[in-house]
Amino acid sequence: MTKLPQRVFLVYGFLTPLLLGLAMPGRVGFWPLLFVALAPLLHVCLFLPPKKSCLLGFAAGFLYHLFLLYWIVIVVGRYGGLPLYLSFAALVLLALYMSFFWGLFCLLLSIFAGRSWHRERSISTLVWLAPVLWVALDYLRSFLFSGFPWMDIGYGLYSQPRLIQAADLGGHHAVSFALLLSNSLLVAIIDRQRSNVRWNIRMERRLLLLACGFLVFIFGYSFLRYDVVSRAVSRGLHSKIAVVQGNVNQAEKWTPEKKEQTVATYVRLAEEVLDQRDTELVVWPETALPFYLQSDPLASRIAQFVIANNIWLLTGTPAYTITGTHPDGRRDVDYFNAAVLIDAGGRLAGQYQKQHLVPFGEYVPLKKYMPFLSPLVVSVGDFTAGQSSAPLVMGKIRMGVLVCFESIFPEIARASTGAGANLLANLTNDAWYGRSSAPYQSMAMSVFRAVENKRSLVRAANTGISGFVDPVGNIIKSTELFVPTALARQVPLWEEETIFTRNGYLFGACCLCGVVAIFLFRRRGA
Structure with a gap:
């Protein structure tokens, strides 16, 4: 001893x-x-x-x-x-x-x-x-x-x-x-190194x-x-993609009177990097549109933006689906934290619904079995988890979407890549973390999703860190925290399936x- x-x-x-x-x-x-x-x-x-x-x-x-x-x-x-x-x-x-x-x-x-x-x-x-x-x-x-x-x-x-x-x-x-x-x-x-070792x-x-x-x-x-x-990768297909970091104040983001200003901020920043007309896709962060795009008058402003610039837009937005109607007129509605893909004609081309929700942030666990937790639903939200990892398709680009902290779960990115994704897109809102170490930690985990599947990763965060990661994990370009920014880069699109994607997980x-x-x-x- x-x-x-x-x-x-x-x-x-x-x-x-x-x-x-x-x-x-x-x-x-x-x-x-x-x-x-x-x-x-x-x-x-x-x-x-x-x-x-x-x-x-x-x-x-x-x-x-x-x-x-x-x-x-x-x-x-x-x-x-x-x-x-x-x-x-x-x-x-x-x-x-x-x-x-x-x-x-x-x-x-x-x-x-x-x-x-x-x-x-x-x-x-x-x-x-x-x-x-x-x-x-x-x-x-x-x-x-x-x-x-x-x-x-x-x-x-x-x-x-x-x-x-x-x-x-x-x-x-x-x-x-x-x-x-x-x-x-x-x-x-x-x-x-002990003297009595054998x-x-x-x-x-x-x-x-x-x-x-x-x-x-x-x-x-x-x-x-x-x-x-x-x-x-350097010899393969590339696509020019832009990410926008709006730096919208979290305390004001969801106020009705600010939503038009929020849209204007994202449009203005995006247009700053679209002057060469060679960008194919613009990516905005999680809930960059703080309203239901499917039923809000501001949807026409978004359509005008993509048509005028001849680009596709991937953006975060809340969404809902009516699942049933009662005789008294009440409706059953499922709400989602979603990402939508809008084509160059202003039409909805696809939607991804967040699968891994934040407990006590986006839903209340076991609420059916513990009625006393019902008041929490009002304060934290009551989203429904999505079920599909199918990529959103834009011509040669097939995007596997990761919303918020889904980037820390390898299985979600792996499932999207296995379903055919040749690009990963992480839409997040890290404003909650303030100027702490958490945004750097979150970015670190996102890098591994790119390396594991050998896919480029595009990251759009409301307050940062936004940027581009290539299939071997190089951070091509990234933003500073809490700075309104738009970046555009040529991003590699690689197709090879890795051992991790097949069964290394x-x-x-x-x-x-x-x-x-x-x-x-x-x-x-x-």
Whole structure:
């Protein structure tokens, strides 16, 4: 057993959230720390008993997520209207939920790979189990309670496209796996420096060499894939597309008297980049039109704009569908957070309805079974989730649409690409986040949707960050926060289907199944 005092393990445990916080996108974003940040926590799990490992992992996760998700206070306080103490309580509750997975990770890792009761337990067990377990829990969090896969560790490498091309094999989970393996291998290298270590254990040595080989494969593949795809994309089809960032004040956006001014703002900004008459498509953000386009007189103003400029328009707007009428005249109506495609003749050419709604933001979960939640429906909205991932078609362009935080769910972009999309369009309104780290984190996750499917991604955000991402993850051009801007760029349209699009999205599920199998095997052998 290690002779290090308990307070040293406490320092180790809290060193991880500090390093990881400095590494992730936002105020600092020093990405090289990702390769070492989790090593102190892994060292804790190697030597402390399971219960102590769990508690320290939970505390470290709580501290990290307070740092990562502090913008929740801005969202529910400034824009949600809650007092400061309730806003902070919302942050604490979310951080507690997220830190549960850290505590569970440390508990299981200590049980299955720790040395709290076996001094010379093979370090290779920890080296391989840590990435499998971490990715399994990330995957579980992606769908549990509707899912909140915010800023998994792999996303921290978004600014280094040469390092993340393996995402087209196993999604962002494959990159997270490689980072965890790098951290656990560092722990193994340090551990193997002990004078009493026995290097003649052949299986352990082979497993450690296999870990090194896996990392060489992942990052070697990424370097080669980046060069190959970049050359192929440069020779393929391109289309000139414009994005508009209106920077419309969130507090005034939905007031009836401001909607005409909002339309005028978007039209004016768009026309600033349409002077060369070679732009084919203009993209406006989520709910850029704060009214029902299908029944509002301002629809004619939109039609005039696209006809006069001979362009197509993709824009966010609320929409509704009448599903039935009662004898007394009452109507059943489904409301959607939608994106509509308007052709150059001013006609509706397609509509996408947001599939993954924000709980307690766009709908109230379990409202049918808990009538006392009905008042919340009035305050937060009552949208219906869309069902289709079919692309919106504009000649050679087939767009897979991601509305708002749908960009953090890999399955939605993958389904659209599998259905034939050769371009991804993310329409969002990140004004809720204020001048925090959240817009940078949101952009980071969007980059991976492009890399996983090898599709260009066009992003239009009300207050930023808007821009263009090519199929290998280069951010071609992006905007500053809270600046009215319009950008136009030639965007590659690529057709090749990746392994991720076909079946690589199952990588996280395989890790979860592996952990279950290990647990069952241990129980049976106990």
